Amino acid sequence: MSRQNTPSLVVMKSTLSRLPLYYGYIDRLQAAGVEAVSSAMLAQHLNLNPVLVRKDLAQVSSVAGHPRTGFEVNQLLDDIGNYMGYNKMDEAILVGVGSMGRILLTNSKFEKFGLNIVVGFDKDPYLCGIQLGGKHILPMEKMESLVQRMGIRIGIITVPDDQAQEVCDQMVRCGIKAIWNFAFVPLKVPEDVLVKNENLPSSLAVLAHKLAMKSAVPSKINEITEN
Amino acid sequence: MSRQNTPSLVVMKSTLSRLPLYYGYIDRLQAAGVEAVSSAMLAQHLNLNPVLVRKDLAQVSSVAGHPRTGFEVNQLLDDIGNYMGYNKMDEAILVGVGSMGRILLTNSKFEKFGLNIVVGFDKDPYLCGIQLGGKHILPMEKMESLVQRMGIRIGIITVPDDQAQEVCDQMVRCGIKAIWNFAFVPLKVPEDVLVKNENLPSSLAVLAHKLAMKSAVPSKINEITEN
DNA sequence: TAGATTGTTAATCGATTAACAATC
DNA sequence: TAGATTGTTAATCGATTAACAATC
Numbered sequence: 001m002s003r004q005n006t007p008s009l010v011v012m013k014s015t016l017s018r019l020p021l022y023y024g025y026i027d028r029l030q031a032a033g034v035e036a037v038s039s040a041m042l043a044q045h046l047n048l049n050p051v052l053v054r055k056d057l058a059q060v061s062s063v064a065g066h067p068r069t070g071f072e073v074n075q076l077l078d079d080i081g082n083y084m085g086y087n088k089m090d091e092a093i094l095v096g097v098g099s100m101g102r103i104l105l106t107n108s109k110f111e112k113f114g115l116n117i118v119v120g121f122d123k124d125p126y127l128c129g130i131q132l133g134g135k136h137i138l139p140m141e142k143m144e145s146l147v148q149r150m151g152i153r154i155g156i157i158t159v160p161d162d163q164a165q166e167v168c169d170q171m172v173r174c175g176i177k178a179i180w181n182f183a184f185v186p187l188k189v190p191e192d193v194l195v196k197n198e199n200l201p202s203s204l205a206v207l208a209h210k211l212a213m214k215s216a217v218p219s220k221i222n223e224i225t226e227n
Numbered sequence: 228m229s230r231q232n233t234p235s236l237v238v239m240k241s242t243l244s245r246l247p248l249y250y251g252y253i254d255r256l257q258a259a260g261v262e263a264v265s266s267a268m269l270a271q272h273l274n275l276n277p278v279l280v281r282k283d284l285a286q287v288s289s290v291a292g293h294p295r296t297g298f299e300v301n302q303l304l305d306d307i308g309n310y311m312g313y314n315k316m317d318e319a320i321l322v323g324v325g326s327m328g329r330i331l332l333t334n335s336k337f338e339k340f341g342l343n344i345v346v347g348f349d350k351d352p353y354l355c356g357i358q359l360g361g362k363h364i365l366p367m368e369k370m371e372s373l374v375q376r377m378g379i380r381i382g383i384i385t386v387p388d389d390q391a392q393e394v395c396d397q398m399v400r401c402g403i404k405a406i407w408n409f410a411f412v413p414l415k416v417p418e419d420v421l422v423k424n425e426n427l428p429s430s431l432a433v434l435a436h437k438l439a440m441k442s443a444v445p446s447k448i449n450e451i452t453e454n
Numbered sequence: 455t456a457g458a459t460t461g462t463t464a465a466t467c468g469a470t471t472a473a474c475a476a477t478c
Numbered sequence: 479t480a481g482a483t484t485g486t487t488a489a490t491c492g493a494t495t496a497a498c499a500a501t502c
Contacts, residue, residue: 014493016436020429024411038459046413050459051495058461067459067501083436090435099333103326104427109411113432154435178438180431184251184336186273194441196434200331200425202247204407205340207423208317208381209243209310211405214421241469265483277483278471285485294477294483 015056020113021046022056023080030073038070086114091152092180095167096159097122097137100182104156106133117156119146140170147174156180157187242283247340248273249283250307257300265297313341318379319407322394323386324349324364327409331383333360344383346373367397374401383407384414 043050060083155176164183178194270277287310308314382403391410405421
């Protein structure tokens, strides 16, 4: 029995990072009244290899593309949306209502991606009770019951670095299964909990470093696509 | 003549994304007074393969590690810092002093990574003249002369999506060579300009999607290391 | 039809992991 | 010395690219 490559349920990690790009672009096309889009067009506008785009789309599209015309915009947008879960709301909680926490709580773009940050928690009693972007801020003690009652599985950590692990532990105890971590500390979590670290300063530092490298050794390293 | 693999000047893309992690961890070790660190220790704490860590360190360390003890903490921290440019300040400008712009202007962590966001620009005349985190906010008209006078090559775009391309064009005209883009539009830039897109909502959406996949097909996909 | 576009199979490329000899 | 740790070479794995037949 030969080995099955590209099993249908598993999508390449990198495809996942490109789907939002396609989505954003196709969304604009739809708004502009365009009815069809080809892989070539997407590839050109997003600076990607057309074959790569075709493979990505083949994986998520529910219908085959039409030779000569490409994909139907509405259908494709819907398919990517379904695939990525943009079309059904996922709920998340946020802990740490500092400046980053506030941005996330009030950023309306999350909704477009199927995400609803339902409440913010903070240990500061002066913050508790107020609302931000229509979201309540609650004291930490309320976390467990709320998470369990609503069956929430995604948590966002925007507390200072030295409190991150503690908050993480609390989240895990509540039953959170995926954590988006803005603190710059590696979190210890059980095997079955996903962690995605976000570190803005180091993202910029990587960009700065690439620029420095590029000036030192002229080459054609250009758009940074990896995300 | 056989092909040279792993040319010394080019570092694997992914190494670059791990170096900040090493740096952060070793920095804490240094603060705690620890004098030596092994690849194995780093690997364990950061959830990475030890061989991978050894290869990464071999690429950036100026001295070989010592069998049995590992690497000297001060030296290694310095080497990674030098390699990534944390030890020499890079200057950047920021355009768009909204909530995200403010966070970036006032976040002191950038300094640690060798980054200094020197000024913010905004087209709102009411913002111009004030200071945030010790940084002046200036009107857009001042951009060109300041960028050229200071020889700045990094620009950060935190304006609304529909103004991003215009700001990008302005930056490019001023001589900016690397752009960190928070708007959700693909920027058109000349060949020699680097662009790094940041899209927080879609990062979270990818995490949510992975969680959904994992629940559907139990497997051992766990920590998300790619950054 | 001719040609643009699709989807697929094979080749290439690059990063990660495994195996192992060298070192203090 | 024995053993932990290093750095390197070879094997594996996975993603991207190239080549191409199929389709409207």
